[in-house]
Amino acid sequence: MKKMILGLLAVATLSLQAAELDLSKSMISWVGKKAVVDSKHLGNVKFKSGNLEMKEGKLTGGKVVVDMNTINTTDLEGEWKDKLEGHLKNDDFFKVGKYPTATFTATSVKATGKDKYQVKGDMKILDKTNPVDVTLTKKGNTFTGDLKINRTKWGIKYGSGSFFDNLGDKAIADEIALELKLVTK
Secondary structure, eight states: OHHHHHHHHHHHHHHEEEEEBOTTTOEEEEEEEESSSSOEEEEEEEEEEEEEEEETTEEEEEEEEEEEEEEEESSOOHHHHHHHHHHHHSTTTTOTTTOOEEEEEEEEEEEEETTEEEEEEEEEETTEEEEEEEEEEEETTEEEEEEEEEGGGGTOOTTBTTTOSSOGGGOEEEEEEEEEEEEBO
Protein backbone atom coordinates (compact mmCIF):
# COMPACT_ATOMS: atom_id res chain seq x y z
CA MET A 1 0.00 0.00 0.00
CA LYS A 2 2.82 2.38 0.93
CA LYS A 3 4.62 1.70 -2.38
CA MET A 4 1.41 2.31 -4.35
CA ILE A 5 0.86 5.71 -2.66
CA LEU A 6 4.49 6.70 -3.27
CA GLY A 7 4.18 5.62 -6.91
CA LEU A 8 1.02 7.70 -7.42
CA LEU A 9 2.67 10.68 -5.75
CA ALA A 10 5.71 10.31 -8.04
CA VAL A 11 3.49 10.22 -11.16
CA ALA A 12 1.55 13.29 -9.99
CA THR A 13 4.80 15.15 -9.29
CA LEU A 14 6.22 14.32 -12.70
CA SER A 15 3.17 15.69 -14.53
CA LEU A 16 3.17 18.93 -12.49
CA GLN A 17 6.20 21.15 -12.89
CA ALA A 18 7.19 24.69 -12.01
CA ALA A 19 8.62 26.79 -14.82
CA GLU A 20 10.95 29.42 -13.38
CA LEU A 21 10.80 32.94 -14.81
CA ASP A 22 13.72 34.20 -16.86
CA LEU A 23 14.22 37.42 -14.88
CA SER A 24 16.32 39.05 -17.59
CA LYS A 25 13.47 38.81 -20.14
CA SER A 26 10.34 39.15 -17.96
CA MET A 27 8.88 42.51 -16.91
CA ILE A 28 5.80 44.60 -16.30
CA SER A 29 5.31 47.75 -18.36
CA TRP A 30 3.05 50.41 -16.84
CA VAL A 31 1.17 53.52 -17.91
CA GLY A 32 0.02 56.14 -15.42
CA LYS A 33 -2.16 59.02 -16.60
CA LYS A 34 -3.50 62.33 -15.43
CA ALA A 35 -7.23 62.26 -14.76
CA VAL A 36 -8.26 65.47 -16.56
CA VAL A 37 -5.62 66.39 -19.14
CA ASP A 38 -4.08 64.16 -21.80
CA SER A 39 -0.78 63.49 -20.05
CA LYS A 40 0.83 60.19 -19.12
CA HIS A 41 4.04 58.55 -18.00
CA LEU A 42 5.41 55.18 -19.09
CA GLY A 43 7.77 52.80 -17.40
CA ASN A 44 8.49 49.30 -16.28
CA VAL A 45 9.35 47.24 -13.24
CA LYS A 46 11.17 43.90 -13.03
CA PHE A 47 10.48 40.68 -11.26
CA LYS A 48 12.51 39.48 -8.29
CA SER A 49 11.37 35.88 -8.67
CA GLY A 50 8.57 33.79 -10.08
CA ASN A 51 7.35 30.38 -11.06
CA LEU A 52 4.50 29.32 -13.30
CA GLU A 53 2.99 25.96 -12.49
CA MET A 54 2.44 23.77 -15.52
CA LYS A 55 0.75 20.41 -15.96
CA GLU A 56 1.12 18.60 -19.28
CA GLY A 57 2.11 21.89 -20.94
CA LYS A 58 -0.89 23.81 -19.57
CA LEU A 59 -0.77 26.68 -17.09
CA THR A 60 -2.27 25.67 -13.73
CA GLY A 61 -0.97 28.29 -11.27
CA GLY A 62 1.94 30.36 -10.19
CA LYS A 63 3.38 33.12 -8.08
CA VAL A 64 5.51 36.12 -9.01
CA VAL A 65 7.37 38.61 -6.84
CA VAL A 66 7.95 42.11 -8.22
CA ASP A 67 11.07 44.07 -7.21
CA MET A 68 9.59 47.51 -6.55
CA ASN A 69 13.10 49.00 -6.30
CA THR A 70 13.36 48.58 -10.09
CA ILE A 71 10.38 50.80 -10.94
CA ASN A 72 11.47 53.29 -13.55
CA THR A 73 10.19 55.65 -16.20
CA THR A 74 10.94 55.28 -19.88
CA ASP A 75 9.46 58.54 -21.19
CA LEU A 76 11.67 60.96 -19.23
CA GLU A 77 15.40 61.61 -18.97
CA GLY A 78 17.77 63.27 -16.54
CA GLU A 79 16.49 65.28 -13.59
CA TRP A 80 12.78 64.79 -14.37
CA LYS A 81 13.23 61.01 -14.66
CA ASP A 82 15.04 60.91 -11.31
CA LYS A 83 12.37 63.07 -9.65
CA LEU A 84 9.45 60.96 -10.87
CA GLU A 85 11.14 57.67 -9.99
CA GLY A 86 11.96 58.99 -6.51
CA HIS A 87 8.36 60.15 -6.12
CA LEU A 88 6.99 56.74 -7.14
CA LYS A 89 9.29 55.03 -4.64
CA ASN A 90 8.56 57.35 -1.71
CA ASP A 91 5.67 57.37 0.76
CA ASP A 92 3.30 59.14 -1.67
CA PHE A 93 3.08 56.00 -3.80
CA PHE A 94 4.78 52.62 -3.27
CA LYS A 95 6.82 53.15 -0.05
CA VAL A 96 9.60 51.01 -1.47
CA GLY A 97 11.81 51.43 1.60
CA LYS A 98 9.20 49.65 3.72
CA TYR A 99 7.63 47.46 1.01
CA PRO A 100 10.38 46.46 -1.46
CA THR A 101 8.26 43.79 -3.16
CA ALA A 102 4.76 43.23 -4.47
CA THR A 103 3.35 39.77 -5.16
CA PHE A 104 0.75 38.05 -7.29
CA THR A 105 -0.38 34.54 -6.38
CA ALA A 106 -2.75 32.69 -8.69
CA THR A 107 -5.82 31.29 -6.94
CA SER A 108 -7.43 29.77 -10.04
CA VAL A 109 -6.55 29.24 -13.70
CA LYS A 110 -9.07 28.39 -16.40
CA ALA A 111 -8.18 27.59 -20.01
CA THR A 112 -10.37 29.76 -22.26
CA GLY A 113 -9.01 28.70 -25.64
CA LYS A 114 -5.89 27.47 -27.34
CA ASP A 115 -3.03 28.86 -25.24
CA LYS A 116 -5.31 31.38 -23.45
CA TYR A 117 -5.94 31.38 -19.72
CA GLN A 118 -8.14 33.38 -17.37
CA VAL A 119 -6.07 33.76 -14.21
CA LYS A 120 -7.57 34.95 -10.94
CA GLY A 121 -5.32 35.74 -8.04
CA ASP A 122 -4.36 37.84 -5.09
CA MET A 123 -2.17 40.89 -5.65
CA LYS A 124 -0.35 42.29 -2.64
CA ILE A 125 0.96 45.84 -2.87
CA LEU A 126 2.12 47.63 0.26
CA ASP A 127 0.27 45.90 3.10
CA LYS A 128 -2.99 45.24 1.25
CA THR A 129 -4.11 42.25 -0.81
CA ASN A 130 -6.86 42.48 -3.42
CA PRO A 131 -8.20 40.06 -6.04
CA VAL A 132 -7.34 40.68 -9.69
CA ASP A 133 -8.09 38.90 -12.96
CA VAL A 134 -5.91 38.75 -16.04
CA THR A 135 -6.08 36.89 -19.34
CA LEU A 136 -2.71 35.43 -20.32
CA THR A 137 -1.79 34.25 -23.79
CA LYS A 138 0.99 31.71 -24.23
CA LYS A 139 3.33 31.74 -27.23
CA GLY A 140 6.29 29.41 -26.87
CA ASN A 141 7.76 30.02 -23.43
CA THR A 142 6.23 33.51 -23.11
CA PHE A 143 2.99 34.52 -21.45
CA THR A 144 1.59 38.01 -22.10
CA GLY A 145 -1.40 39.86 -20.75
CA ASP A 146 -2.86 43.26 -19.95
CA LEU A 147 -4.75 44.41 -16.91
CA LYS A 148 -5.80 47.59 -15.19
CA ILE A 149 -5.75 48.09 -11.46
CA ASN A 150 -7.21 50.83 -9.30
CA ARG A 151 -4.28 51.96 -7.15
CA THR A 152 -6.57 53.35 -4.43
CA LYS A 153 -7.64 49.80 -3.51
CA TRP A 154 -4.10 49.40 -2.14
CA GLY A 155 -4.23 52.73 -0.30
CA ILE A 156 -2.26 54.70 -2.91
CA LYS A 157 -4.30 57.91 -2.85
CA TYR A 158 -1.78 60.59 -3.82
CA GLY A 159 -3.34 63.05 -6.30
CA SER A 160 -6.56 61.01 -6.58
CA GLY A 161 -9.67 62.98 -7.47
CA SER A 162 -11.62 60.25 -5.68
CA PHE A 163 -10.19 61.44 -2.36
CA PHE A 164 -9.09 65.05 -2.83
CA ASP A 165 -11.02 68.07 -4.11
CA ASN A 166 -9.83 70.94 -6.30
CA LEU A 167 -6.88 69.12 -7.88
CA GLY A 168 -7.74 70.41 -11.34
CA ASP A 169 -5.21 69.31 -13.97
CA LYS A 170 -2.97 67.91 -11.22
CA ALA A 171 -5.37 65.00 -10.56
CA ILE A 172 -3.84 61.61 -11.30
CA ALA A 173 -6.06 58.80 -12.61
CA ASP A 174 -6.72 56.02 -10.14
CA GLU A 175 -6.28 53.38 -12.82
CA ILE A 176 -2.85 52.07 -13.79
CA ALA A 177 -2.51 50.00 -16.98
CA LEU A 178 -0.13 47.06 -16.74
CA GLU A 179 1.29 44.95 -19.57
CA LEU A 180 2.78 41.64 -18.44
CA LYS A 181 5.53 39.68 -20.11
CA LEU A 182 6.41 36.44 -18.35
CA VAL A 183 9.17 34.43 -20.01
CA THR A 184 10.03 31.04 -18.58
CA LYS A 185 13.44 29.35 -18.73
